[in-house]
Structures are given as C-alpha cells and as structure tokens.
Amino acid sequence: MLYAQTPAAEKRRLFRERLATGELLRFPGAFNPLSARLIERKGFEGVYISGAVLSADLGLPDIGLTTLTEVAGRGQQIARMTELPAIIDADTGFGEPMNLARTIQTLEDAGLAGTHIEDQVNPKRCGHLDGKAVVDADTAVKRIRAAVDARRDPNFLIMARTDIRAVDGLDAAIDRAKALVDAGADAIFPEAMRSLEEFAAVRAAVDVPILANMTEFGKSDLFSVDQLRDVGVNIVIWPVSLLRMAMGAAERALDTLVDEGHLTSKLDEMQHRADLYDLMDYEGYNHFDTSVFNFTVAR
Known part of the structure; x- marks a missing residue:
C-alpha cells in the first residue's frame, strides 16, 4: 500500500x-x-x-x-x-x-x-x-x-x-x-x-x-x-523502451478509434482492470480502512 x-x-x-x-x-x-x-x-x-x-x-x-x-x-x-x-x-x-x-x-x-x-x-x-x-x-x-x-x-x-x-x-x-x-x-x-x-x-x-x-x-x-x-x-x-512501446500502442489504439469507432478489437492488447488494480494493490487499501475503500475487484 x-x-x-x-x-x-x-x-x-x-x-x-x-x-x-x-x-x-x-x-x-x-x-x-x-x-x-x-x-x-x-x-x-x-x-x-x-x-x-x-x-x-x-x-x-x-x-x-x-x-x-x-x-x-x-x-x-x-x-x-x-x-x-x-x-x-x-x-x-x-x-x-x-x-x-x-x-x-x-x-x-x-x-x-x-x-x-x-x-x-x-x-x-x-x-x-x-x-x-x-x-x-x-x-x-x-x-x-x-x-x-x-x-x-x-x-x-x-x-x-x-x-x-x-x-x-x-x-x-x-x-x-x-x-x-x-x-x-x-x-x-x-x-x-x-x-x-x-x-x-x-x-x-x-x-x-x-x-x-x-x-x-x-x-x-x-x-x-x-x-x-x-x-x-x-x-x-x-x-x-517502455515509453516507446506504450506510445506505439497508444497510437495504434487511436488509429483504431478513428477507423472503427470503438476499441473492441484491441481488448486483448490491454492490461485488464483486475491486473491494474492488483498492481496498485487496491485490496491493501481496502484492508487498511474499509470505511474509506470498500469494494471487490471484479475478475
């Protein structure tokens, strides 16, 4: 945390x-x-x-x-x-x-x-x-x-x-x-x-x-x-390197939005919300003070 x-x-x-x-x-x-x-x-x-x-x-x-x-x-x-x-x-x-x-x-x-x-x-x-x-x-x-x-x-x-x-x-x-x-x-x-x-x-x-x-x-x-x-x-x-990778992915995502109007075809390339929450240790904040953070991470 x-x-x-x-x-x-x-x-x-x-x-x-x-x-x-x-x-x-x-x-x-x-x-x-x-x-x-x-x-x-x-x-x-x-x-x-x-x-x-x-x-x-x-x-x-x-x-x-x-x-x-x-x-x-x-x-x-x-x-x-x-x-x-x-x-x-x-x-x-x-x-x-x-x-x-x-x-x-x-x-x-x-x-x-x-x-x-x-x-x-x-x-x-x-x-x-x-x-x-x-x-x-x-x-x-x-x-x-x-x-x-x-x-x-x-x-x-x-x-x-x-x-x-x-x-x-x-x-x-x-x-x-x-x-x-x-x-x-x-x-x-x-x-x-x-x-x-x-x-x-x-x-x-x-x-x-x-x-x-x-x-x-x-x-x-x-x-x-x-x-x-x-x-x-x-x-x-x-x-x-990581910035170049991230910016390349961002550019491709924006191109997809222009061409397709949505990002459904890019979902497999994205970090899942559950993985992002895990990396940020949302659960640790939840255990620290349930009156402030009280939620369940969806998988």
Whole structure:
C-alpha cells in the first residue's frame, strides 16, 4: 500500500552490495511510477529514470530543457513506488559545480539510489544524436569532484557518463573514463559504444562498474544481456523502451478509434482492470480502512 517499505538509504546500501558482486544488473526505464512497480514485479534488479523520458513526459525534446526541480520531483514519484533502487539521469548537473552539488543532495533527498553526470557542453543533446560537443577534461573532472564532495550518503552512486566516443573516438573515451574514475566516479557510463569490443576495452581500462545503454534506434547495436555480461558490463539500461512501446500502442489504439469507432478489437492488447488494480494493490487499501475503500475487484 502507498509507497515502498524499504528506506532510501537501505535501498542504496543493498544496491551497492549487489553491484560489488560483479553480476550484471538489469535496469529497464520507467516512464511513470506505475511502470516502476511493474518492473519490480517482473523480477528486474533496478529501475532507470531517463532524462529523455522525463523530457518527453513534458512534450519536450531531450536538449537540456528540464530543470532540477522537475527531474527530482518526478524521480521521487517513481523511486518511492518500488523496493528497487532507482538511478536517474541528471544530464550535465543543472549548472556549474556548486549547482551540481545541490543537484546531488536534492536527488539524495528524493530517494534515488544514484545518478549519472555527463561531460557534454550545455545545452546537451541526446547521446545518440550527431553534433554533440563535450567539455574539456578539467571541466568534466570538476563536475564529478563536486558531485562526490556534495554527497552525504556514501552509498549514493555517482556515475560519470562520457559522450566523447562520438566526438574523438574510443581512445579518447578510455582516457576520459580513467580521469573520471580518478576524480571519484563510482561507475562509468560510456555512451554510444559501437561494438562489444569497445565495451570490453572500457571494462579493461577501469576498475569500477560500467553501464551499457541499449537504447533503440541509436549508435549501439542492441546486444543481449548475455553478450554484455560476457564482456564485463555491470549494469544495462533500456531507457526509453517502455515509453516507446506504450506510445506505439497508444497510437495504434487511436488509429483504431478513428477507423472503427470503438476499441473492441484491441481488448486483448490491454492490461485488464483486475491486473491494474492488483498492481496498485487496491485490496491493501481496502484492508487498511474499509470505511474509506470498500469494494471487490471484479475478475
């Protein structure tokens, strides 16, 4: 009923313990709080909260238009709905190093298990689009140092994302990753890798966990969990996949309404009301206070 029973600090501790085992952890992207609960129910190890999804939720492109308040607020709504750890995309940190320090503490207070900070120039753009620009190494390092210095809970994961592969190549990405680890990054997110061999090269270069972004229609091939595990990846995200699936289904449903005037032909594709109520734990609310909620879920 209501929100997760596991306190945020305990989620972080358990997440860091599991990450330290070296196993591959699967973090599908949640596009709203209810989808985070579904991710948990299906047996995944964590929830990812994408900046691209947060932007799309507002009808905006992923070019750095969202604010810290918007991101932290939506992140809290999603993270508190699941017992799983949630990692959130914080873009370039929402400002200069002092702003970034505030970002970290705000995300801690919102109950997130970790975040990643990227090395793009503001205004940033989606990591799989052309025309990106990255900051110099000194600026990238200062961002991570500010994040690490601001953190109050040592288990809050600070991940450094580097987009330099698409700008200056793999060797530059490896050099940047090493510098970010030296600055205190707990994990590395090498964006837009082109092959399993490139992931393996980053894995060999740093002694912290690495993340693979398996976003559709991007620069990276869509490698399987087993393939990524075999080259030493520790976290894999599918950041926008569930939103894309949901929006595709919504578009098809609207087309059906236009063509047929009803959705009878789509009933088999819908989540049944009983399953929705079960996911939201209607019965738990009913048991909590029958004077407020008193009903039977129809099957």
